[in-house]
Amino acid sequence: MRLVFDRGTLILREAPPGLDLARLPEARWDPRVSAFRFPACTLEALAGRLRRMGVPFSDEASAGRMGRPAFRTPVGLRPYQRAALAAWEMAGGRGLVVLPTGAGKTRVAFAAIAQARVAALCLVPTRVLVQQWQNVARELTGVDPGIFGDGERAVRPLTIATFESAWRYMDRIGDRFGLLVVDEVHHFGGGVRDESLEMCTAGLRLGLTATPPAPPGSVRLAELVGKTVYELSVADLAGSFLAPFDHLVVHVELEPDERAEYDRLRALFREVFDQFRRFHLGAGWEDFIQEAGRTDEGRRAIAAFHGARKLLAFPRGKRQALARLLATHADARTLVFVADNHTAYGVAREHLVMPLTCDIGRAERERALALFREGKLRALVSAQVLNEGLDVPDAEVGIVVAGRRGEREHVQRIGRVLRPRPGKRALVYELVVRGTSEVREAARRRRAIAA
Amino acid sequence: LLPEKVIPARIERGVVVPFFLTTQDHPWLAILIEEIDRFSGRPRRELWERLRAPLPCAVPFFKGRAATAVLLRLWRAVEEAAVAPPAAREAVFVAAAAAPAGATRAGIFAEAAAALGVGGDAGLEGALFADLPGERIVRAPSVVPPAAEAALRVNLAIARSLLQRASIISIQLEGAARPVVRQAQWRGLLCTLRAAEPPELEVSGPFALFRRTVLYGRALGEMLPFLARTGRYQLRARC
Numbered sequence: 165m166r167l168v169f170d171r172g173t174l175i176l177r178e179a180p181p182g183l184d185l186a187r188l189p190e191a192r193w194d195p196r197v198s199a200f201r202f203p204a205c206t207l208e209a210l211a212g213r214l215r216r217m218g219v220p221f222s223d224e225a226s227a228g229r230m231g232r233p234a235f236r237t238p239v240g241l242r243p244y245q246r247a248a249l250a251a252w253e254m255a256g257g258r259g260l261v262v263l264p265t266g267a268g269k270t271r272v273a274f275a276a277i278a279q280a281r282v283a284a285l286c287l288v289p290t291r292v293l294v295q296q297w298q299n300v301a302r303e304l305t306g307v308d309p310g311i312f313g314d315g316e317r318a319v320r321p322l323t324i325a326t327f328e329s330a331w332r333y334m335d336r337i338g339d340r341f342g343l344l345v346v347d348e349v350h351h352f353g354g355g356v357r358d359e360s361l362e363m364c365t366a367g368l369r370l371g372l373t374a375t376p377p378a379p380p381g382s383v384r385l386a387e388l389v390g391k392t393v394y395e396l397s398v399a400d401l402a403g404s405f406l407a408p409f410d411h412l413v414v415h416v417e418l419e420p421d422e423r424a425e426y427d428r429l430r431a432l433f434r435e436v437f438d439q440f441r442r443f444h445l446g447a448g449w450e451d452f453i454q455e456a457g458r459t460d461e462g463r464r465a466i467a468a469f470h471g472a473r474k475l476l477a478f479p480r481g482k483r484q485a486l487a488r489l490l491a492t493h494a495d496a497r498t499l500v501f502v503a504d505n506h507t508a509y510g511v512a513r514e515h516l517v518m519p520l521t522c523d524i525g526r527a528e529r530e531r532a533l534a535l536f537r538e539g540k541l542r543a544l545v546s547a548q549v550l551n552e553g554l555d556v557p558d559a560e561v562g563i564v565v566a567g568r569r570g571e572r573e574h575v576q577r578i579g580r581v582l583r584p585r586p587g588k589r590a591l592v593y594e595l596v597v598r599g600t601s602e603v604r605e606a607a608r609r610r611r612a613i614a615a
Numbered sequence: 616l617l618p619e620k621v622i623p624a625r626i627e628r629g630v631v632v633p634f635f636l637t638t639q640d641h642p643w644l645a646i647l648i649e650e651i652d653r654f655s656g657r658p659r660r661e662l663w664e665r666l667r668a669p670l671p672c673a674v675p676f677f678k679g680r681a682a683t684a685v686l687l688r689l690w691r692a693v694e695e696a697a698v699a700p701p702a703a704r705e706a707v708f709v710a711a712a713a714a715p716a717g718a719t720r721a722g723i724f725a726e727a728a729a730a731l732g733v734g735g736d737a738g739l740e741g742a743l744f745a746d747l748p749g750e751r752i753v754r755a756p757s758v759v760p761p762a763a764e765a766a767l768r769v770n771l772a773i774a775r776s777l778l779q780r781a782s783i784i785s786i787q788l789e790g791a792a793r794p795v796v797r798q799a800q801w802r803g804l805l806c807t808l809r810a811a812e813p814p815e816l817e818v819s820g821p822f823a824l825f826r827r828t829v830l831y832g833r834a835l836g837e838m839l840p841f842l843a844r845t846g847r848y849q850l851r852a853r854c
Contacts (some may be wrong), residue, residue, distance in 0.1 A: 170821055171803055171820070171821040171822070172821060173821045173822055173824070175688070186639075190825070192825060194709065194816075195807070196806075196807045196819075198803045201821065201825075203822075250652055257838075290692050315635075331830070333818075335821070335822065335830075355808060356828065356829055358827065359822065359828055359830055363822060431813050491716075509744060509747065512708075512743075512744075513743070513744070515711075516707060516711035516720070516723060517711075518704065518708040523748060525701070528701045528704070528705075529704065532705075535705070540707060540712060541708055542712040543712075560722075591620075
């Protein structure tokens with residue numbers, strides 16, 4: 165009997181008659197090829213089970229694996245990074261390592277690859293991060309990795325791919341690696357891209373994140389990558405391996421016309437939302453959106469909700485506060501975080517600050533980061549691009565004007581100014597509009613930082 | 616292809632029924648084409664703004680959105696600026712960072728223009744974000760399609776967008792099946808031929824056995840134009 169990798173799945177060919185393969189977990193009879201088929205991620209479990217059953221088979225699915233990458237230099241680790249690696253190894257080479265932004269998750273990944281001594285595929289969310297991982301790989305290990313994404317298709321014992329490319333091509337390359345590393349792994353666990361993890365035969369799996377997801381995403385991730393094996397928060401590392409920081413909340417007021425508009429929009433939204441909650445106990449936000457989308461009144465309520473959010477994103481009070489803060493810290497390297505690209509361009513136009521958004525090309529982004537590193541640009545403004553992963557040069561001041569994605573986003577943003585340097589104490593300002601939903605959200609975000 | 620919320624279709628007892636454009640839709644489609652064409656030479660954000668308001672005629676809501684999405688791809692938006700926007704941004708923002716406290720905006724732009732070697736401020740302020748999607752200038756296609764042709768384009772987009780969300784398709788073919796099978800296999804799909812009259816092909820991807828997946832949707836959607844080369848076909852898609 166032959167165990168074969170076939171386009172993201174496994175097939176058992178030439179099974180001896182009388183052998184009941186339908187009992188095996190995840191087995192599906194495929195009439196198209198007249199054989200039993202299994203998801204590729206079950207390779208190790210399936211091979212182990214067949215061996216325990218005493219069934220002779222040739223494992224051709226593992227035959228396509230490449231040799232290990234030849235690291236030329238050992239990867240040096242800090243004590244907590246060593247502890248994270250040890251925890252991952254003790255968990256059988258499967259699991260999530262949760263470390264705050266700037267704590268060196270990439271370094272842990274390369275140390276794990278060196279330790280595992282197998283070909284590794286690293287998945288990262290964006291093309292910018294592919295470039296960044298490629299540079300770190302060269303610097304840390306002396307290995308030139310293969311790139312899968314951004315028009316390149318080079319598969320090597322150490323390969324870096326975007327999530328998107330992995331999803332599209334895992335059915336072709338899923339049998340080449342023994343270790344799968346997933347950066348910003350919280351993006352998985354509840355979407356179509358989970359399929360790329362299912363279509364890979366790698367038994368060793370390492371997920372990296374600063375913000376592990378809550379159930380049901382965490383449950384699915386535990387199946388696909390493993391459970392959390394090591395976790396540290398910003399508070400654990402600030403002052404030692406991350407720079408200490410002060411978190412200051414700047415309260416601003418809405419002007420009378422803005423307040424009237426905000427109250428009107430909120431009332432419109434609350435009327436429909438409160439009524440929905442009365443009749444749908446335990447229902448969530450997604451349920452509300454689905455239900456509200458069916459009626460004119462509901463659609464108006466959703467529009468009012470978004471209108472209120474838009475108003476809070478950059479009212480005149482925040483505009484003035486931001487101007488004051490940028491003037492106060494004119495000599496410090498500052499990162500400004502806003503809620504959306506529209507506001508980012510508004511800030512850029514008004515204060516002549518370089519924006520980093522998805523509309524700005526890769527080459528220009530890299531050039532802007534280089535100028536920021538050299539001190540030729542004093543500030544950068546961004547809605548989401550700076551949120552996660554990107555290796556942002558050292559900055560001393562962070563100004564959070566507004567956010568869209570709650571605590572997870574906030575933790576990532578704060579991590580951006582915590583790159584340690586002797587004598588550094590970072591400053592994080594958070595602009596919050598008094599008497600609005602932002603007050604409650606800001607309190608939640610602060611609790612997430614302390615946790 | 617069209618985003619899911621733009622596809623004109625309804626679900627009737629578990630079956631997706633697409634609303635294809637017919638000759639009855641040609642009058643409003645012609646008005647829509649005329650209206651979009653009117654914005655040639657203007658920033659795309661102005662066209663977006665106009666399209667948020669209703670047209671001066673009745674337009675079926677979902678069909679209108681699908682047609683707009685398809686037509687907006689024909690009226691491309693191009694960048695027009697005296698200075699390349701990335702160069703303008705670098706010069707202006709670096710000049711602003713280096714400017715002493717109290718420097719005026721005009722002074723910063725003059726400094727940036729000098730660094731770029733262009734006279735005055737040379738439209739630097741306008742060039743700063745001229746490459747953003749909303750700031751690009753709308754340009755009409757070399758030949759503006761008549762309503763009938765536009766309707767066909769919209770219908771093809773609707774059909775392919777639905778197929779993109781399918782995991783398995785069944786095709787009853789009259790004529791040669793081999794080119795279709797070859798296309799499917801070339802795209803990494805699996806084909807099974809069911810002996811019937813006419814013969815029925817079932818096309819899907821290997822992983823479709825485990826999940827309702829849209830992984831093969833693009834490949835399934837790409838097969839549609841090849842079916843037009845067969846004598847006659849009937850296609851059913853399962854999502």
